[in-house]
Amino acid sequence: MPYGDAMNARVRSEERRAEIVRAALEVIAERGYRGASLAAVAERVGLTQQGLLHYFPTKEALLVAVLKERDQWDAVPATQWRVDLLASLVEYNAMRPGIIQTFSALLGESVTEGHPARAYFTERYRQVRESMAAVLRTAYGDRLPNGLTPERTAPLLVAVMDGLQYQWLLDPDSVDMSAAFRDFLALLGEEA
Amino acid sequence: MPYGDAMNARVRSEERRAEIVRAALEVIAERGYRGASLAAVAERVGLTQQGLLHYFPTKEALLVAVLKERDQWDAVPATQWRVDLLASLVEYNAMRPGIIQTFSALLGESVTEGHPARAYFTERYRQVRESMAAVLRTAYGDRLPNGLTPERTAPLLVAVMDGLQYQWLLDPDSVDMSAAFRDFLALLGEEA
DNA sequence: AACGAAACCTACCGCGTTACAGGTAACGGG
DNA sequence: CCCGTTACCTGTAACGCGGTAGGTTTCGTT
Numbered sequence: 153m154p155y156g157d158a159m160n161a162r163v164r165s166e167e168r169r170a171e172i173v174r175a176a177l178e179v180i181a182e183r184g185y186r187g188a189s190l191a192a193v194a195e196r197v198g199l200t201q202q203g204l205l206h207y208f209p210t211k212e213a214l215l216v217a218v219l220k221e222r223d224q225w226d227a228v229p230a231t232q233w234r235v236d237l238l239a240s241l242v243e244y245n246a247m248r249p250g251i252i253q254t255f256s257a258l259l260g261e262s263v264t265e266g267h268p269a270r271a272y273f274t275e276r277y278r279q280v281r282e283s284m285a286a287v288l289r290t291a292y293g294d295r296l297p298n299g300l301t302p303e304r305t306a307p308l309l310v311a312v313m314d315g316l317q318y319q320w321l322l323d324p325d326s327v328d329m330s331a332a333f334r335d336f337l338a339l340l341g342e343e344a
Numbered sequence: 345m346p347y348g349d350a351m352n353a354r355v356r357s358e359e360r361r362a363e364i365v366r367a368a369l370e371v372i373a374e375r376g377y378r379g380a381s382l383a384a385v386a387e388r389v390g391l392t393q394q395g396l397l398h399y400f401p402t403k404e405a406l407l408v409a410v411l412k413e414r415d416q417w418d419a420v421p422a423t424q425w426r427v428d429l430l431a432s433l434v435e436y437n438a439m440r441p442g443i444i445q446t447f448s449a450l451l452g453e454s455v456t457e458g459h460p461a462r463a464y465f466t467e468r469y470r471q472v473r474e475s476m477a478a479v480l481r482t483a484y485g486d487r488l489p490n491g492l493t494p495e496r497t498a499p500l501l502v503a504v505m506d507g508l509q510y511q512w513l514l515d516p517d518s519v520d521m522s523a524a525f526r527d528f529l530a531l532l533g534e535e536a
Numbered sequence: 537a538a539c540g541a542a543a544c545c546t547a548c549c550g551c552g553t554t555a556c557a558g559g560t561a562a563c564g565g566g
Numbered sequence: 567c568c569c570g571t572t573a574c575c576t577g578t579a580a581c582g583c584g585g586t587a588g589g590t591t592t593c594g595t596t
Contacts, residue, residue, distance in 0.1 A: 165542080184456045261453065263452075264374055322455060326473075332496065332499045340531075383552085
């Protein structure tokens with residue numbers, strides 16, 4: 153079974169890479185990208201820093217892999233979303249603080265000059281705004297009950313999600329992220 | 345004039361410190377706090393890194409000064425605010441991307457472990473939420489037109505401001521921060 | 537059994553970082 | 567005029583960082 157065994161090797165390698173990406177997610181959550189050292193990531197998977205560089209030749213390559221992982225994460229086709237599912241998404245996120253912290257930290261860093269994730273986030277937010285506008289349109293048509301268009305509402309929707317995440321990460325006891333987001337959704341659904 | 349001259353010296357020193365803080369704001373905007381080196385800040389005010397340490401003994405002391413500066417910035421008593429002034433504030437912010445970038449970057453970093461600005465932001469957001477709730481209460485009473493209480497609306501208000509800032513910093517051409525924020529305020533003012 | 541590639545490791549380089557030590561020149565107060 | 571403080575500077579310690587070079591072991595294929 154030449155192909156079968158070759159696959160096994162490849163699969164093992166791919167598993168190792170995934171393991172490393174997972175560790176990187178953790179370390180970035182704790183220290184940000186700039187503060188995350190390859191050595192710290194390597195240690196978490198039982199490798200030396202140089203051993204890690206065998207899988208990802210540079211630190212930036214590792215970051216790219218992390219961002220790709222995220223893309224696959226929410227690869228749910230936007231057309232299948234509905235407004236009421238957004239509340240569930242936020243609730244789900246509230247149970248996984250690690251992931252939120254990773255990408256909140258990355259988002260914050262990404263606005264600085266020459267940050268390797270900047271282009272990624274710029275493009276991503278453009279897409280997310282489009283997705284959200286589409287979701288709102290299928291839910292409400294060309295005008296929300298409050299009179300706004302989906303295109304003008306989408307940035308607000310995205311902003312609320314992100315902004316709430318920061319407040320929640322800083323002080324989980326003082327901010328009920330899910331409840332607050334549902335309040336916002338209610339705001340959108342009401343008539344003017 | 346013993347006191348007068350003593351004052352002069354002190355004033356000069358204070359001016360220098362302010363100059364350094366200003367430079368630090370710039371560098372943090374460009375590289376974040378972790379990425380901002382004392383040498384880079386020092387160079388911007390024509391000092392060596394060691395010369396800068398004469399004014400701020402540690403990097404963290406400089407950060408504290410930066411955060412204090414911000415506190416004095418918006419020391420406008422919360423009771424004097426009104427909802428319609430918030431729109432002006434956002435508009436004003438849109439003209440000063442540097443400051444926004446500084447504190448957006450710091451906010452993002454602050455959610456990581458052991459970040460020296462974490463406690464500051466946690467406390468600050470608690471206060472800002474309180475302020476905003478008070479502003480909303482004076483504007484609308486115990487219930488907004490849409491039925492929410494000021495306390496439940498305040499986190500949303502803050503979240504929108506922050507979230508829009510990130511989207512705007514990443515892609516100023518695609519996001520009209522002021523207009524979007526006015527849309528949100530309109531959402532609050534409408535009756536259910 | 538032999539070979540070639542993959543999966544690591546050790547050793548090391550060069551740089552950037554914060555911070556400390558100690559010196560020196562300017563300057564204002566007595 | 568002297569003297570202490572302020573405002574710097576040079577030198578350097580100590581460390582962590584990303585990345586390179588090159589070796590060695592493991593392992594699947596032939």
